[in-house]
Amino acid sequence: MPEKRDRPLHTYFRLLRYVKPYSRFLTGSIISTLLYSIFSGLSVYLTIPLLDTLFNQGTPQPLAVPATATIFDKLRADAANTFNSFVFSGSKSDALLKICLVIVGAFFLKSIFGYAQSYLMAFVEQGLMKDIRNDLYSKLQELSIGYFANEKTGTLISRVTNDVNVVNNGISASFVTLIREPLTIIVFLSIAVSLSWKLTVTALVVFPFALFFISRIGMRLYRESGISQERMADITSILQETISGMKIVRAFGMETFETDRFKHHTQRYFKSILKITHIRNLANPITEFLSVLAGAVIIYYGGMQVLHSGSLSPSEFMGFLFAIFQIMPPVKELTTVSNRIQESAAAGKRIFEVLDEQGKIAESPNAIEIKDFENSIVFENVWFAYPISKIGRAKRQDGDFVLKNINIIIRKGEVLAVVGPSGGGKSTLIDLIPRFYDPTRGRILFDGYDLRDIKIKNLRALIGIVSQETILFNDTVRNNIAYGLQS
Template sequence: MPVFLTQLFTGRIGQLLRMVKDHRARLFFALMAMVVVAASQAAIPFVLKHVMDDIFVNKDSQMLNLIPVGVIVLYLVRGAAMYYQAYLMKYVGEKIVMRLRNRLYNRIQDLPLSFFHKEQTGALMSRITHDVSIVREMISDAMTGIVKDAVMILGLAIYIYVQDWKLAMAATVILPIAFYPISQFGRRIRRYSTGYQAAMADMSAFLFETFTGNKIVKAFGMEAYEKNRFKTKSTDLFRLQIKQVVVRALSSPVMECLGGFGIAFIIWFGGRQVIAGTQTVGTFTSFIAAVLLLYDPVRRLSKFNNTIQQGMAAADRVFDIIEHPSEIKEVDHPVVVPDGPHRICFKNVSFGYSDGETVLKGIDLDVHPGEIVALVGASGGGKTTLVNLIPRFFDTTEGVIEIDGQDIRGVSLASLRRQIAIVTQEPILFNDSVRHNIAYGRQKASAGQIVDSARAAYVDGFVSRFPNGYDTRIGELGDRLSGGEKQRLCIARALLKDAPILILDEATSSLDSESEQLVQKALENLMRGRTTFVIAHRLSTVRYADRIVVIDGGRIVETGTHQELLKQQGAYFNLCRIQSAKDITIGEITGGEITGGDTIACDRGTEIPA
């Protein structure tokens, strides 16, 4: 049994067909139309027989009038059937593809962050754009073609067997022989096609990177290097495509030759019967015509099988993602986190990214409702990683995180994330209006609320200078927004979300001291009564925190208030000293007052005993 026939009823195609259950009526009418087209095809040799025998041999003048009328009617019916069949099948095909695209996108959106770290953005895009289109080709061209041709083959085969079963047997011997090259070609195409799609995804990823990162390409003068890399990739694509071209180009002639052998045999075998007078010229001609018509769809089966194998390779890649298991799972009956201030408790939490070493080790941290906790420490210590565990961007490797005493793995993800407003370390905005960017987490916010948040984050000033104000699209601004402006927009977005848990990861790092102080005030107002995690390198911005947690090498090395930690003269004290040393240098340059001797200036003003 050829590969495509088994696939038709099991595996991927079955999965695809199940997606169009509600189009059964359309499929049925398309099938009916196909039967009509196929039957009209089979009628051609029948007409030919009567033209030969009734008009040419018997010279029947009544038939001379009747047959042309019959031919016209035949072609009109055939034309209409062809139209409906093509339209209906394409419609169903496009519909499957649309649903597949939606399912794929929905699935990708639901996959955890770790998935996006593993996959390249451009490669994922290629699955939705390129791979899905190949699936479409398979559904609307090949699957339609196969059904149509199968009906046609059946019709013509019945016709020739009725005409002369012995001759028909001789003519159809080649059919089983033909299946061998068909399945061989198909196998090759599938393999090459998988390679081609992977190469295409790789190229998309490359394009995405070099276009979005073009500033760096230019700044480091790497244009020639990137052009070369692209050339290698496009050459790879070319080679893989040519391999497919060879197989495709070969499959037609091979099938045709097989057909030629069959025809030669029939001419010899049938010709003898005509010469011996056991068969009419008409029957023989119509028989040859039927066999020629029959070989055509058989030859096409090979072509369609190639397209199907290519489509199956693409479908595999698409379903790979649709069926990709998510590591972040919800339990069957998750608890909904109610609104309100929350207590967050880390209990002996350890965490490592899937491929790397342990990043967080034995974290114990109990944060009371409304408490402001500052996380400080050297770069790469694990601060961002720690706060990323709260909205379950990743799950802990060991230990639990509890919200109000409930393991966060037991609560509904949506309700958990609703409780959290976050300003991430790198500002992320979407190509939408400023207004929609601010209202991203709260789309029902009124214009007044949006402007209030914008004012609090000091966004209002520069936004009102844009020609379209709050309706200006971020994309229209190109790269016009400064780092600090982007950061303030992200803060406005978090302010508007107005959630009881606040995570600020270096939220004001790109601001100058003056605007930082202003935004800081807005944030401090906001933090009141909310459970807040604030990460900062500039220690002056976290002095007000209820508790400062110093993280180093994935461990909590110190906790306490600003004053307590200074007294301890440990890690925090040292961090302060390094930063104040910087302040001293600045002080010297600007001629500011520096307290030397037995005290050193820490953090813009706080004096500590050395």
């Protein structure tokens, strides 16, 4: 089972389960995407009758359909004849007005469905991020104190913030890129094939070479972006450490050392950003040149068909060019999908490491409620060692134990002071009473009941704690003093 959990696709599909509550919005986004793609193709296809109206004399003749024609050819001919009879039923000025109105309508509907697709998908993505963050935060509230002793605070914060953002990019790759871009390609490819299948085959042979170099540039930019994010994380970590430990920095006279260390990391980030800017600024002209080079080959071959064979009219050739160049951006976008999904799966693995953690203090299903403290707290043969790892829990040596064979009776009304050297286990002993940890051996009785048989919430409600660590929450003084009453 653990091996299966490590598979990127298994992790990714597990992330997709968070989409289920937003299935209605996702369906609406997919439908809007389909209509957006259709109207995008229509807005380009309408340039053909527009050019015919401006530069051709007379009304286009109805398309004849031979008996051996396919269903696709018949449908195309029927649609073209219906459209031509509507547009060219009056004068050329009337035809121009009608085409302009149809183009405006097509672009208007394209914009409407584009907005609907983006908004509905944003609702799904942001809802998914909200749910994952809520689950992570709830899980952190459930985990034992021992879990936080073994994890860096910055790492946990990063999983709730940065990793969830990375997951969002992967979800977007699935439901935006893998749906919208293929639909766009199909629509414009259908237009291109309907105009000239020979020219379409030529384009499909030439364009992959240009796209290969474009995707290589994109991959390099992607890698450098990851490096810059890591270097920014280093800067954030230094800020967190030095600001929270400013008293220690001042006490040991390390101000100059920390300043130099910070400058070193900001210099590395500066170089990384310059490298990204260099690649990004090179990417646009190189991409444009390669696209034009591939387009020039197609223009030459298509122009020869227009000039010599006459198998393609000038307006159809221009419409073909518009359609084929509209295919390049979605194809380029699809080249990034695999990397985004892999990165999302890696972030998902880090998230599920927290969500799958079993470090929660277990509450007995038959736990009882207690309302008051009446008699005594008793430690019976209590031994305790901090958890070392999931693998090493089976057997321990006596040297691993912080507390050994503790037997104490604390009666109600007594005042007890625990005195000892630093690291002797004083705080650990007290932490066992509110069940921040459970004894490794032995038991603790609260009015005769084993602590593990009492509901944790009731137990902690009877205990007042003044921590040796001063924590002031970002709230009013009143709410800080009254903290805990809300529960």
